[in-house]
Amino acid sequence: MRVYLDHAATTPVLEPILKKMLPYFGERFGNASSLHFLGEEAKEALEDARKTIAKYINSEPDEIYFTSGGTESDNIAIIGSSKMSERRHIVTSKIEHEAVIETAKYMQEQNYRVDFISVEENGIINTKELEKKLNEDTLIVSVMLANNEIGTIQPLKEMTKIAKRYGAIVHTDAVQAVGKMKIDVKELGIDMLSASAHKFYGPKGIGFLYIKKSTPVTNIIFGGGHERGMRSGTENVSGAVGMAAAIEFCYEHFCELEEKYKRWRDMILNACNNIEGFKLNGDPDKRVVNTLSLSFSGVNGEALAELLSMNEIAVSTASACSSHSSEKIVSHVLRAINLPQEYAEGTIRVVTGADNTDEQIEYFIEHLKKAVAQLRKMGGTA
Amino acid sequence: MRVYLDHAATTPVLEPILKKMLPYFGERFGNASSLHFLGEEAKEALEDARKTIAKYINSEPDEIYFTSGGTESDNIAIIGSSKMSERRHIVTSKIEHEAVIETAKYMQEQNYRVDFISVEENGIINTKELEKKLNEDTLIVSVMLANNEIGTIQPLKEMTKIAKRYGAIVHTDAVQAVGKMKIDVKELGIDMLSASAHKFYGPKGIGFLYIKKSTPVTNIIFGGGHERGMRSGTENVSGAVGMAAAIEFCYEHFCELEEKYKRWRDMILNACNNIEGFKLNGDPDKRVVNTLSLSFSGVNGEALAELLSMNEIAVSTASACSSHSSEKIVSHVLRAINLPQEYAEGTIRVVTGADNTDEQIEYFIEHLKKAVAQLRKMGGTA
Numbered sequence: 001m002r003v004y005l006d007h008a009a010t011t012p013v014l015e016p017i018l019k020k021m022l023p024y025f026g027e028r029f030g031n032a033s034s035l036h037f038l039g040e041e042a043k044e045a046l047e048d049a050r051k052t053i054a055k056y057i058n059s060e061p062d063e064i065y066f067t068s069g070g071t072e073s074d075n076i077a078i079i080g081s082s083k084m085s086e087r088r089h090i091v092t093s094k095i096e097h098e099a100v101i102e103t104a105k106y107m108q109e110q111n112y113r114v115d116f117i118s119v120e121e122n123g124i125i126n127t128k129e130l131e132k133k134l135n136e137d138t139l140i141v142s143v144m145l146a147n148n149e150i151g152t153i154q155p156l157k158e159m160t161k162i163a164k165r166y167g168a169i170v171h172t173d174a175v176q177a178v179g180k181m182k183i184d185v186k187e188l189g190i191d192m193l194s195a196s197a198h199k200f201y202g203p204k205g206i207g208f209l210y211i212k213k214s215t216p217v218t219n220i221i222f223g224g225g226h227e228r229g230m231r232s233g234t235e236n237v238s239g240a241v242g243m244a245a246a247i248e249f250c251y252e253h254f255c256e257l258e259e260k261y262k263r264w265r266d267m268i269l270n271a272c273n274n275i276e277g278f279k280l281n282g283d284p285d286k287r288v289v290n291t292l293s294l295s296f297s298g299v300n301g302e303a304l305a306e307l308l309s310m311n312e313i314a315v316s317t318a319s320a321c322s323s324h325s326s327e328k329i330v331s332h333v334l335r336a337i338n339l340p341q342e343y344a345e346g347t348i349r350v351v352t353g354a355d356n357t358d359e360q361i362e363y364f365i366e367h368l369k370k371a372v373a374q375l376r377k378m379g380g381t382a
Numbered sequence: 383m384r385v386y387l388d389h390a391a392t393t394p395v396l397e398p399i400l401k402k403m404l405p406y407f408g409e410r411f412g413n414a415s416s417l418h419f420l421g422e423e424a425k426e427a428l429e430d431a432r433k434t435i436a437k438y439i440n441s442e443p444d445e446i447y448f449t450s451g452g453t454e455s456d457n458i459a460i461i462g463s464s465k466m467s468e469r470r471h472i473v474t475s476k477i478e479h480e481a482v483i484e485t486a487k488y489m490q491e492q493n494y495r496v497d498f499i500s501v502e503e504n505g506i507i508n509t510k511e512l513e514k515k516l517n518e519d520t521l522i523v524s525v526m527l528a529n530n531e532i533g534t535i536q537p538l539k540e541m542t543k544i545a546k547r548y549g550a551i552v553h554t555d556a557v558q559a560v561g562k563m564k565i566d567v568k569e570l571g572i573d574m575l576s577a578s579a580h581k582f583y584g585p586k587g588i589g590f591l592y593i594k595k596s597t598p599v600t601n602i603i604f605g606g607g608h609e610r611g612m613r614s615g616t617e618n619v620s621g622a623v624g625m626a627a628a629i630e631f632c633y634e635h636f637c638e639l640e641e642k643y644k645r646w647r648d649m650i651l652n653a654c655n656n657i658e659g660f661k662l663n664g665d666p667d668k669r670v671v672n673t674l675s676l677s678f679s680g681v682n683g684e685a686l687a688e689l690l691s692m693n694e695i696a697v698s699t700a701s702a703c704s705s706h707s708s709e710k711i712v713s714h715v716l717r718a719i720n721l722p723q724e725y726a727e728g729t730i731r732v733v734t735g736a737d738n739t740d741e742q743i744e745y746f747i748e749h750l751k752k753a754v755a756q757l758r759k760m761g762g763t764a
Contacts, residue, residue, distance in 0.1 A: 013407035031392035068450035071615035099605035205618030223481035233453035236587030314418040
């Protein structure tokens with residue numbers, strides 16, 4: 001039995017979502033910028049997708065800009081707003097995704113001052129520390145809504161209120177939040193929000209950036225002026241249609257999905273709590289329900305993931321996106337929450353999804369218990 | 383009968399190509415950066431796609447970088463190489479795609495000197511003029527391989543030889559060339575080449591940038607370090623698989639497609655040559671065989687396209703990408719070839735494709751003749 005428990009890395013495009021995309025590869029393949037009937041059909045599909053997405057985050061349709069994914073959205077938010085302001089200070093957190101951290105580092109090279117604020121041991125930012133860093137030179141505060149490794153949700157509404165007192169733009173990388181928690185951009189008070197379709201059962205290669213009306217931000221790539229100048233390049237119509245169908249799926253089935261995720265979370269945590277030397281990382285309550293970062297002392301996390309993989313269970317040790325850097329032994333997120341080395345080295349990330357079943361979770365639990373015991377017997381590594 | 387003759391704007395994803403993509407939405411949906419079995423499957427598919435693409439342009443696989451499309455590829459080539467050099471001069475042409483022209487204008491704002499070299503009346507760059515503009519400060523020469531409006535092919539090999547004498551990088555936007563002419567990057571001697579899958583029967587939202595080994599160019603967006611640092615963001619696996627299948631389709635069926643395109647070109651031109659006040663734009667020989675820019679005096683091109691559209695025939699007046707700018711009356715390409723205003727205003731672009739049939743071309747010709755006559759009778763506009 002194949003058991004995929006890595007839904008924070010990517011998700012399958014679910015059958016009904018793919019079905020809605022298919023016509024836009026074939027019969028309705030037009031370029032949304034063409035003026036003839038095929039172009040009009042494509043344009044209509046694109047604008048319908050925009051409306052659907054706007055509806056589920058409570059924005060206006062023309063505040064949604066299609067991009068190639070979360071990374072590009074994050075880059076536009078930070079680099080694009082820097083081009084429109086004299087301010088030279090950026091605030092972000094120590095547990096951001098690489099798309100924000102690396103962009104912030106690039107801004108440092110461009111002589112911007114960047115503060116990477118720390119988090120408490122529960123993975124939540126201390127808003128008092130945030131306030132201390134802010135000043136009249138702060139261009140943007142970019143803090144993720146839900147963390148990709150430990151799933152913790154930041155107090156974004158409170159942070160936005162503080163940031164607004166200093167006139168800073170507020171951006172959130174919501175790549176791991178969209179589809180897993182209700183999002184209301186007006187309620188949050190934020191200016192920009194990044195999302196990526198393949199994290200919520202849509203296709204890879206498409207994302208969006210919400211930009212609140214009149215936020216000073218500009219494009220970072222240049223061309224035909226698509227997406228009202230914000231993102232040139234022929235519109236990915238099938239991708240946009242798929243992303244809209246995916247966000248609709250997540251929110252129209254929200255209660256039923258949440259119920260499943262909670263059940264599976266409880267099943268997994270109950271089992272883990274019976275294992276000695278176990279720790280759940282991140283705040284136990286302020287988190288997206290499907291994401292669990294599990295640490296076992298005296299076990300090597302990579303060996304554990306590999307043993308599970310041999311039984312066709314897919315989990316990860318950290319985020320897929322950091323797997324390019326071979327130097328990293330312990331993830332920057334686990335370091336930021338001050339997890340003792342012994343636990344940090346024995347960490348796996350388990351993320352359930354809409355396509356999982358109770359049977360699969362039971363299968364996983366059975367193999368997890370076995371694998372931890374086996375590795376401990378062998379001295380931690382296989 | 384629907385007749386699509388706008389294959390320079392976009393193409394349908396052909397059934398056998400889509401079929402190859404489908405598993406990568408569903409069962410093989412893994413993140414290519416994940417270390418477990420699903421990640422490995424995705425990674426393998428991605429690398430196979432890279433090998434296939436490399437094969438058809440005669441590069442090494444690790445010289446192919448996946449991007450979100452032609453526009454992004456062009457931006458990386460120009461902006462990304464500017465970051466790695468002290469040189470401050472850019473040479474491009476007056477008939478480039480907006481993705482190059484607008485990027486070059488952005489570089490002007492960054493205090494780069496940019497020369498937009500002109501073309502002869504046949505749409506071909508005068509290599510002597512190119513040489514006059516070059517100097518030891520020239521960072522990059524970016525000239526498209528085949529033009530998107532009139533289809534002319536530039537003498538790239540000759541231009542590269544000249545540019546190399548000044549140590550300039552040579553980039554070509556080959557978005558309209560890939561699949562329609564044989565391409566050998568080694569033979570051309572170029573350093574970078576941009577392509578976009580949806581122009582050759584692949585999906586929208588994916589393209590590639592060929593970068594010759596050791597060409598000094600760097601990334602323009604920041605994140606997880608995908609594509610060996612050149613392009614961060616979760617890899618669009620289904621897109622890459624589709625693009626590879628598409629390039630394979632074009633080159634494995636090259637002779638048979640070329641024969642069809644030539645037949646249709648001759649059918650259309652024979653009919654047009656019987657219409658008074660007709661002009662074929664661009665060099666009659668040095669051109670991709672499927673692209674025709676047709677001008678009729680005393681006719682409004684937009685009215686002509688609209689009349690055809692009412693008969694379910696899709697053609698365009700200029701490129702789809704320029705349709706965003708409402709000010710443009712005559713395209714920059716037609717201005718560059720000094721087409722008399724009377725003809726420029728009466729221009730349509732007709733681009734045949736793999737999915738057309740003889741019957742469709744006959745249907746188009748019949749309606750074209752009628753429409754031109756009708757418009758002339760009405761004084762040019764409907």
